[in-house]
Amino acid sequence: MLEALKAAVLAANLELPRAGLVTLTWGNVSGRDRETGMVVIKPSGVPYGTMTEQDMVVVGPDGRVVEGDRRPSTDTPTHLVLYEGLPGIGGVVHTHSTWATAWAQADRAIPGMGTTHADLSPGEVPVTGPLSPEEVQGEYEIATGASVLATVAERSPREVPAVLVSGHGPFCWGASAKEAVEVAVTLEAVAKMAWLSVALAPAAGPLGPHLIERHFSRKHGPAAYYGQG
Amino acid sequence: MLEALKAAVLAANLELPRAGLVTLTWGNVSGRDRETGMVVIKPSGVPYGTMTEQDMVVVGPDGRVVEGDRRPSTDTPTHLVLYEGLPGIGGVVHTHSTWATAWAQADRAIPGMGTTHADLSPGEVPVTGPLSPEEVQGEYEIATGASVLATVAERSPREVPAVLVSGHGPFCWGASAKEAVEVAVTLEAVAKMAWLSVALAPAAGPLGPHLIERHFSRKHGPAAYYGQG
Amino acid sequence: MLEALKAAVLAANLELPRAGLVTLTWGNVSGRDRETGMVVIKPSGVPYGTMTEQDMVVVGPDGRVVEGDRRPSTDTPTHLVLYEGLPGIGGVVHTHSTWATAWAQADRAIPGMGTTHADLSPGEVPVTGPLSPEEVQGEYEIATGASVLATVAERSPREVPAVLVSGHGPFCWGASAKEAVEVAVTLEAVAKMAWLSVALAPAAGPLGPHLIERHFSRKHGPAAYYGQG
Amino acid sequence: MLEALKAAVLAANLELPRAGLVTLTWGNVSGRDRETGMVVIKPSGVPYGTMTEQDMVVVGPDGRVVEGDRRPSTDTPTHLVLYEGLPGIGGVVHTHSTWATAWAQADRAIPGMGTTHADLSPGEVPVTGPLSPEEVQGEYEIATGASVLATVAERSPREVPAVLVSGHGPFCWGASAKEAVEVAVTLEAVAKMAWLSVALAPAAGPLGPHLIERHFSRKHGPAAYYGQG
Numbered sequence: 001m002l003e004a005l006k007a008a009v010l011a012a013n014l015e016l017p018r019a020g021l022v023t024l025t026w027g028n029v030s031g032r033d034r035e036t037g038m039v040v041i042k043p044s045g046v047p048y049g050t051m052t053e054q055d056m057v058v059v060g061p062d063g064r065v066v067e068g069d070r071r072p073s074t075d076t077p078t079h080l081v082l083y084e085g086l087p088g089i090g091g092v093v094h095t096h097s098t099w100a101t102a103w104a105q106a107d108r109a110i111p112g113m114g115t116t117h118a119d120l121s122p123g124e125v126p127v128t129g130p131l132s133p134e135e136v137q138g139e140y141e142i143a144t145g146a147s148v149l150a151t152v153a154e155r156s157p158r159e160v161p162a163v164l165v166s167g168h169g170p171f172c173w174g175a176s177a178k179e180a181v182e183v184a185v186t187l188e189a190v191a192k193m194a195w196l197s198v199a200l201a202p203a204a205g206p207l208g209p210h211l212i213e214r215h216f217s218r219k220h221g222p223a224a225y226y227g228q229g
Numbered sequence: 230m231l232e233a234l235k236a237a238v239l240a241a242n243l244e245l246p247r248a249g250l251v252t253l254t255w256g257n258v259s260g261r262d263r264e265t266g267m268v269v270i271k272p273s274g275v276p277y278g279t280m281t282e283q284d285m286v287v288v289g290p291d292g293r294v295v296e297g298d299r300r301p302s303t304d305t306p307t308h309l310v311l312y313e314g315l316p317g318i319g320g321v322v323h324t325h326s327t328w329a330t331a332w333a334q335a336d337r338a339i340p341g342m343g344t345t346h347a348d349l350s351p352g353e354v355p356v357t358g359p360l361s362p363e364e365v366q367g368e369y370e371i372a373t374g375a376s377v378l379a380t381v382a383e384r385s386p387r388e389v390p391a392v393l394v395s396g397h398g399p400f401c402w403g404a405s406a407k408e409a410v411e412v413a414v415t416l417e418a419v420a421k422m423a424w425l426s427v428a429l430a431p432a433a434g435p436l437g438p439h440l441i442e443r444h445f446s447r448k449h450g451p452a453a454y455y456g457q458g
Numbered sequence: 459m460l461e462a463l464k465a466a467v468l469a470a471n472l473e474l475p476r477a478g479l480v481t482l483t484w485g486n487v488s489g490r491d492r493e494t495g496m497v498v499i500k501p502s503g504v505p506y507g508t509m510t511e512q513d514m515v516v517v518g519p520d521g522r523v524v525e526g527d528r529r530p531s532t533d534t535p536t537h538l539v540l541y542e543g544l545p546g547i548g549g550v551v552h553t554h555s556t557w558a559t560a561w562a563q564a565d566r567a568i569p570g571m572g573t574t575h576a577d578l579s580p581g582e583v584p585v586t587g588p589l590s591p592e593e594v595q596g597e598y599e600i601a602t603g604a605s606v607l608a609t610v611a612e613r614s615p616r617e618v619p620a621v622l623v624s625g626h627g628p629f630c631w632g633a634s635a636k637e638a639v640e641v642a643v644t645l646e647a648v649a650k651m652a653w654l655s656v657a658l659a660p661a662a663g664p665l666g667p668h669l670i671e672r673h674f675s676r677k678h679g680p681a682a683y684y685g686q687g
Numbered sequence: 688m689l690e691a692l693k694a695a696v697l698a699a700n701l702e703l704p705r706a707g708l709v710t711l712t713w714g715n716v717s718g719r720d721r722e723t724g725m726v727v728i729k730p731s732g733v734p735y736g737t738m739t740e741q742d743m744v745v746v747g748p749d750g751r752v753v754e755g756d757r758r759p760s761t762d763t764p765t766h767l768v769l770y771e772g773l774p775g776i777g778g779v780v781h782t783h784s785t786w787a788t789a790w791a792q793a794d795r796a797i798p799g800m801g802t803t804h805a806d807l808s809p810g811e812v813p814v815t816g817p818l819s820p821e822e823v824q825g826e827y828e829i830a831t832g833a834s835v836l837a838t839v840a841e842r843s844p845r846e847v848p849a850v851l852v853s854g855h856g857p858f859c860w861g862a863s864a865k866e867a868v869e870v871a872v873t874l875e876a877v878a879k880m881a882w883l884s885v886a887l888a889p890a891a892g893p894l895g896p897h898l899i900e901r902h903f904s905r906k907h908g909p910a911a912y913y914g915q916g
Contacts, residue, residue, distance in 0.1 A: 043686065098650060098654070106659035169573070
């Protein structure tokens with residue numbers, strides 16, 4: 001079942017090491033089938049080099065494995081919480097990519113210091129609040145998803161396409177698994193450039209609101225004119 | 230039309246990812262035909278991996294598409310302003326390359342701290358002043374080009390072969406698309422080394438004027454003796 | 459003799475340059491045969507590009523070469539001390555990997571600032587105390603191993619899978635040569651991210667104890683649920 | 688003439704981009720024939736991708752081109768001064784490698800902060816003093832070589848295998864072109880690690896003298912026991 005989605009999710013997963021976003025088997029991508037609500041996700045701890053479509057796991061919205069011989073990613077419950085809470089998304093990516101994770105470990109949101117960032121999001125990339133000991137000891141991966149949703153709050157998943165889980169790393173999303181990977185790639189580039197800029201000019205603030213608005217809307221707004229339309 | 234120029238502009242565009250200057254589809258190179266004034270430029274948002282000569286777009290000096298099925302880069306108006314304002318240039322490159330963009334986001338010119346920089350330019354790589362909200366909301370890409378020209382001011386495009394657009398990233402130029410890419414590659418190397426030197430020695434100033442003059446002229450002056458002549 | 463172990467140790471050694479952990483011929487991996495106690499180790503100063511199984515050297519627990527035409531790694535005595543002192547380990551890796559060595563040269567332990575670190579170890583990656591001039595002038599490589607053991611102290615090799623030798627670089631271990639290399643790869647990633655986080659937030663402390671415990675135990679505890687089990 | 692030396696010098700030059708030490712055509716390697724004193728060197732400004740043995744240029748100790756259709760590297764006079772002043776060396780390398788050049792631009796010697804550095808040299812990698820305007824305007828490349836020699840002073844080329852030219856970049860040497868490239872590779876690694884260590888621990892000093900002595904002599908001393916002997 002869902003063979004096209006499995007192929008897309010596999011391809012999206014394989015893009016992560018190619019883009020330099022993963023070490024060993026860290027990182028995972030999922031995609032959701034809009035009709036059935038089923039989610040296809042990477043198996044846990046399987047090397048990227050030998051991963052095939054057959055390794056992809058299909059899980060229902062309740063987390064039960066519907067198809068596949070593998071155990072799904074340990075982060076599957078977090079993915080499912082995000083699909084439930086963020087209307088319209090079709091793909092989720094989690095990585096420990098170096099520069100984004102450095103911000104997460106520093107418990108700092110990534111400020112929107114340039115147009116590259118504004119092309120991704122009109123605001124900062126926010127960082128989650130702390131989990132309580134009870135949340136960590138209980139359904140930890142579900143609590144992680146809930147803290148991401150609480151951080152997005154009332155904003156749309158297009159305006160906040162990524163959140164840093166404090167002390168952990170980024171979760172990213174998009175209309176498809178492929179688009180979610182593009183967000184993860186962009187986030188890492190933006191995280192690195194912001195780190196370098198802040199070191200050079202600690203007092204520098206974010207880009208002016210007019211530039212942010214212009215860049216975000218030329219790529220994502222109703223009158224977007226970037227790309228081949 | 231302009232088949233040789235299209236091939237050269239395609240090759241110059243493909244050099245950007247090879248040199249590590251671009252992420253995803255960011256960055257664009259154009260070349261101008263000296264006789265007709267026509268400009269060949271990369272299409273907007275097309276992946277580098279599948280780009281062909283047929284994807285290159287020919288635009289007139291007024292920005293109208295003269296040939297090609299693709300929408301040209303959104304930065305095309307900026308390129309055209311630069312061709313009009315900078316006498317003798319034949320190629321323009323725009324990237325969001327990591328280290329140069331870090332300086333642009335910090336709103337700081339890159340000081341000429343070493344001979345590698347002096348081989349590129351006898352002065353700092355300057356950063357543009359801010360755009361007004363009206364400029365950003367109006368013909369934004371044209372205003373960007375005008376701010377670059379205002380930053381070059383009375384100097385020659387050979388002495389100032391690149392400018393950082395504040396909060397955005399570098400624009401570079403040269404006698405051809407190929408030479409403009411070499412400027413972009415050199416700029417990124419120089420931006421990284423200056424960043425590292427400034428962190429190590431915050432009080433260090435630029436290279437002495439005699440060394441700057443010697444290096445710039447041995448590569449670009451009338452008595453240049455670098456290369457095969 | 460020990461052909462399977464030789465193949466495994468060769469493969470583990472070749473993984474080091476592939477993972478970007480070595481420059482020139484620096485770095486070495488060994489593996490121990492549980493039945494005989496024999497250790498297979500990389501030869502000293504042989505280029506990775508041409509290394510074969512025949513180049514692997516078999517040494518006894520006393521350091522005598524039992525098989526092989528090559529001189530074993532100069533760090534062999536350190537490896538042997540670690541095998542003797544750390545119960546149950548089957549592989550040892552030493553590298554001068556860039557970011558871990560930077561912490562070693564700064565004589566600072568790597569704090570556990572995120573879940574990536576907690577997946578590796580529940581505590582900091584410690585740094586050895588200084589060697590005396592007598593230890594350096596005497597059986598230096600043995601004294602190095604002893605200082606690593608003293609740093610692990612009463613903890614288990616699974617909780618402390620790596621130690622930084624002050625002013626030198628990391629030694630890592632695991633159940634096999636392959637697992638020891640995975641520790642070395644993880645350590646380098648963790649060292650880089652901690653470096654970046656500390657620069658961004660010098661006052662940031664380590665991850666909370668509940669998160670550390672959760673991550674370490676989901677990967678290494680009796681109820682581990684990471685991977686394919 | 689000198690076909691074996693040409694092949695060795697070509698191979699050593701091609702190793703520079705492979706090791707990530709050069710951008711565009713920057714950097715050059717030469718080798719000297721011990722019997723005739725002739726020097727084989729890379730041509731100026733020729734791309735590494737298409738360079739062949741025929742492009743290598745043979746120059747006499749006085750700098751005259753003895754064989755070859757190309758113009759030799761602009762840095763040839765510096766190489767010749769080094770061959771004349773440093774007894775026994777057979778290869779010279781000059782690069783603008785990123786991290787070593789960052790130290791040179793900061794006008795700071797690289798402190799010997801770890802055993803990796805001690806394996807290269809028992810002391811810091813020193814930086815030259817300034818050239819006078821007259822020296823820069825006169826025989827600049829010869830004056831550069833003389834400033835390198837003045838920095839080595841009474842020490843041996845084995846103890847000081849590299850010098851940073853202030854505001855410029857490193858010159859390295861060894862018994863052959865190949866060994867000089869190994870010094871350049873090691874220097875860049877050491878420069879990066881020292882940069883990272885100093886940022887982490889600004890007050891950290893160099894490695895203790897006993898460790899320096901032990902490491903340098905186990906690799907280079909009369910009782911060296913590193914490598915296959």
